[in-house]
Amino acid sequence: MEPSNLNRQQYFIEDIGSYKIDAIKNHLNKINPFINVREFNKKITNKNMNLFKNVDIIIEAFDDPKSKAEISNYVLTNMKDKFLIASCGMAGYYDSNMIHTKKIRENFYICGDLVSEAKIGDGLMAPRVAICANHMANLVIKILVEKY
Known part of the structure; x- marks a missing residue:
């Protein structure tokens, strides 16, 4: 850390x-x-994605865009029975109401504003990251309540 x-x-x-x-x-x-x-x-790579074989929901929370893409592509291609909740667009101090949860396709959701990427002068700020994380947590609860 x-x-x-x-x-x-x-x-x-x-x-x-x-x-x-x-x-x-x-x-x-x-x-x-x-x-x-x-x-x-463990560092998550395509070679050890079997770590997720016994889970129902995978939450992607990487900072690195390459890692985000790798896990998302792998899960969506090889683990179609799993729910994937990814994040995109939490940087800056923009309007909190821009953060939302969007269903992309069956079992795949993205939380964030889908626009605001972290860069110099426009970093990740606690309020927007927390709002996005709470959207993700709420969606997990919703999925579990509806499933069980």
Whole structure:
């Protein structure tokens, strides 16, 4: 975890230098010690996408556009029975109401404004990232309630 993550993600100063997966697992266990969090500290590539074989919903939350494309293309091509919720367009301090959830096709959704990319002078800001993340979380709940 790097200091640049502090402005938009749920980490603390003491988390700097640790893996994000370890820090978030620690935070989740503090919130609710009765949950079972299983973590996989691996770089996601086309060669290990089988990590997702036992899940119903995959949430793409990468900063790197190449990684976003790789996981999205793989899931949409090879795991058509999975739900994929991706993100696109959260940068800047634009109108919060521009963030929305759009169904692209069966089992595939994108959350964001679909326009505002992070770049110098127009970075990722906590409010828009949080709004998008909450859209994604709400959609997961909706999918699970409707499915089960």
